[in-house]
Amino acid sequence: MLPARAGHALQTVFVSDFDVRLAAIAERGLTPAHSETYGNGVRKAIFRDPDGNEIGFGGAPL
Secondary structure: OOHHHOOOOEEEEEOOOHHHHHHHHHHOOOOOOEEEEOOOOOEEEEEEOOOOOEEEEEEOOO
């Protein structure tokens, strides 16, 4: 249990169209709070709202 995170959603979705998905999000004026590429080439972009909710999108290597 993580009582300090109560009310703060944390989700990660792995998508096959990572670049297309991020481009569509950018068209809405949103940019990731954080992005990274793991050693195996998997990429992740994290978006956060003012309430502390977080959604991350992951995608396979190019």
